[in-house]
Amino acid sequence: MASKAEVGAVRDFSADHRWLSINTATLRKQQGAEVPLDRIIDQCAAHGIGAISPWRDQVAAVGLGRVAKQLKAHGIGLSGYCRGGFFPAPDLSGLRAALDDNRRAIDEAKTLDAPCLVLVVGALPGALEGKAAYKNLARARAEVHDGIAESLRYAREVGMPLAIEPLHPMQAADRACINTLEQALDLCDELDPQRTGALGVAVDVYHVWWDPKLKQQIARAGRDRLLAYHVCDWLTPTRDLLSDRGMMGDGIVELRKIRAWMEGAGFDGFSEVEIFSQLDWWQRPGEETLATCIERHRSCV
Amino acid sequence: MASKAEVGAVRDFSADHRWLSINTATLRKQQGAEVPLDRIIDQCAAHGIGAISPWRDQVAAVGLGRVAKQLKAHGIGLSGYCRGGFFPAPDLSGLRAALDDNRRAIDEAKTLDAPCLVLVVGALPGALEGKAAYKNLARARAEVHDGIAESLRYAREVGMPLAIEPLHPMQAADRACINTLEQALDLCDELDPQRTGALGVAVDVYHVWWDPKLKQQIARAGRDRLLAYHVCDWLTPTRDLLSDRGMMGDGIVELRKIRAWMEGAGFDGFSEVEIFSQLDWWQRPGEETLATCIERHRSCV
Numbered sequence: 001m002a003s004k005a006e007v008g009a010v011r012d013f014s015a016d017h018r019w020l021s022i023n024t025a026t027l028r029k030q031q032g033a034e035v036p037l038d039r040i041i042d043q044c045a046a047h048g049i050g051a052i053s054p055w056r057d058q059v060a061a062v063g064l065g066r067v068a069k070q071l072k073a074h075g076i077g078l079s080g081y082c083r084g085g086f087f088p089a090p091d092l093s094g095l096r097a098a099l100d101d102n103r104r105a106i107d108e109a110k111t112l113d114a115p116c117l118v119l120v121v122g123a124l125p126g127a128l129e130g131k132a133a134y135k136n137l138a139r140a141r142a143e144v145h146d147g148i149a150e151s152l153r154y155a156r157e158v159g160m161p162l163a164i165e166p167l168h169p170m171q172a173a174d175r176a177c178i179n180t181l182e183q184a185l186d187l188c189d190e191l192d193p194q195r196t197g198a199l200g201v202a203v204d205v206y207h208v209w210w211d212p213k214l215k216q217q218i219a220r221a222g223r224d225r226l227l228a229y230h231v232c233d234w235l236t237p238t239r240d241l242l243s244d245r246g247m248m249g250d251g252i253v254e255l256r257k258i259r260a261w262m263e264g265a266g267f268d269g270f271s272e273v274e275i276f277s278q279l280d281w282w283q284r285p286g287e288e289t290l291a292t293c294i295e296r297h298r299s300c301v
Numbered sequence: 302m303a304s305k306a307e308v309g310a311v312r313d314f315s316a317d318h319r320w321l322s323i324n325t326a327t328l329r330k331q332q333g334a335e336v337p338l339d340r341i342i343d344q345c346a347a348h349g350i351g352a353i354s355p356w357r358d359q360v361a362a363v364g365l366g367r368v369a370k371q372l373k374a375h376g377i378g379l380s381g382y383c384r385g386g387f388f389p390a391p392d393l394s395g396l397r398a399a400l401d402d403n404r405r406a407i408d409e410a411k412t413l414d415a416p417c418l419v420l421v422v423g424a425l426p427g428a429l430e431g432k433a434a435y436k437n438l439a440r441a442r443a444e445v446h447d448g449i450a451e452s453l454r455y456a457r458e459v460g461m462p463l464a465i466e467p468l469h470p471m472q473a474a475d476r477a478c479i480n481t482l483e484q485a486l487d488l489c490d491e492l493d494p495q496r497t498g499a500l501g502v503a504v505d506v507y508h509v510w511w512d513p514k515l516k517q518q519i520a521r522a523g524r525d526r527l528l529a530y531h532v533c534d535w536l537t538p539t540r541d542l543l544s545d546r547g548m549m550g551d552g553i554v555e556l557r558k559i560r561a562w563m564e565g566a567g568f569d570g571f572s573e574v575e576i577f578s579q580l581d582w583w584q585r586p587g588e589e590t591l592a593t594c595i596e597r598h599r600s601c602v
Binding site: 132169177179210211234237238251252 | 431436437442473475510537539542554
């Protein structure tokens with residue numbers, strides 16, 4: 001454990017969990033079975049959770065209006081909305097469909113009063129299904145650039161900040177071809193040079209903990225660009241590229257140190273727990289997962 | 302497939318395989334069983350392979366002198382020797398043991414007349430066994446810095462270039478905490494500012510294909526620093542973080558484009574095939590794997 005002097009001052013999370021947000025993917029499966037979002041929201045409310053970040057498919061399954069009403073009734077806010085993105089496509093109609101879909105995602109985020117729409121930008125189209133339509137990362141990155149530029153126009157109109165989430169390089173082929181914070185911030189600087197707050201980043205420790213330039217780039221991002229902060233842990237060994245994330249404290253990520261960098265740069269928002277864990281947490285009761293999130297938020301994050 | 306104009310001119314590999322090297326990990330297992338290095342060398346000779354890159358444990362099992370003699374008899378050279386590194390340790394005696402071991406690796410590389418010793422630098426000590434002795438990436442990186450600096454002294458004396466291999470960020474916790482070409486070259490610039498050729502990098506497409514700064518950093522490296530070039534392919538999906546590498550052409554890596562960047566920067570050495578493939582190629586007959594390496598070298602690399 002790093003000493004306080006090493007990591008710098010951070011907000012004290014030990015006394016309560018007011019700054020804890022639950023990304024609802026963490027509770028998507030409980031004891032191996034899919035759980036609907038309305039049930040997850042009730043569980044969060046019962047544990048005094050103040051904010052969540054839900055996924056579009058979870059919201060759609062219950063109904064947007066119903067979710068909005070339920071959240072309001074419980075006094076639960078959002079720390080983000082998951083997710084827009086997946087811009088690259090093999091042809092023009094695919095590119096247009098992606099833009100339309102992002103517009104709908106922005107509208108939904110607005111309805112739910114989210115502080116930002118998180119963007120998982122996409123990569124080689126078709127790669128997620130094992131059949132890349134083309135092998136050209138530069139082309140995918142250009143399509144992402146254009147897709148964000150176009151979506152940003154509408155997002156600005158309605159006042160919904162877009163948060164680019166750089167994904168771990170192990171997901172560069174199939175999920176997101178923006179893979180470092182530096183790359184994401186270069187794009188922010190290009191598309192929003194005035195730092196209006198309309199475009200920024202979601203920093204997920206799982207994706208960026210390894211980056212030798214992480215501290216430097218978090219400082220570069222600054223308060224205007226740091227729109228969301230996601231936590232979990234990196235397990236050794238990691239048995240799956242997507243869904244073997246660890247509970248905070250169970251892996252090797254220097255959580256306190258990274259949060260100190262975030263807060264040093266001006267971030268003062270929620271710490272959002274996002275754990276995909278087919279092999280472990282998704283097999284446990286949701287109450288156990290939630291209680292552990294709260295305990296680790298207070299002791300490890 | 303990228304057009305010739307896009308990728309720039311490259312050496313023509315289509316007519317023969319004189320520039321093909323086989324990293325002997327590719328043939329370590331055949332039809333599921335371990336195969337000794339002397340047998341692998343005979344197989345390579347039978348296929349007209351001009352260079353290999355053997356692993357220390359494979360050499361030790363057969364005997365260093367015997368391997369040297371066998372290679373000479375076949376007229377097979379080395380494109381590199383795998384591997385030194387793993388510098389970080391929880392205590393001083395561990396750090397010293399790593400330095401001693403790297404000295405032995407340098408001596409072996411010299412005996413085998415290798416053009417360079419490849420360094421997989423290590424990361425959090427113990428993480429490979431699932432129990433990190435400490436969680437401090439900056440400390441591991443400092444220990445790597447010091448370990449390379451110390452080993453470089455001896456390597457210079459005996460004239461054995463050290464090639465730092467940046468590993469994919471998914472291996473940053475347990476195998477190597479140098480994870481981008483930029484980071485590796487920063488270290489080279491610091492420890493060998495005169496670009497003497499004593500310190501450089503091994504560029505393995507599997508580890509670096511995703512990097513948005515790859516082209517720029519290969520150009521920065523230049524001929525003096527580009528000591529080795531490894532190829533294979535990135536499969537979608539990738540089912541294992543270590544041993545699910547693909548045969549060239551079976552994945553999404555833009556092999557021709559990256560080789561053009563390498564050659565544009567002055568690299569004119571071997572293209573070394575290194576495929577860890579527990580689920581596929583290691584289950585096949587070695588002759589099939591070798592024949593496929595040759596065919597893909599001519600058609601895809």
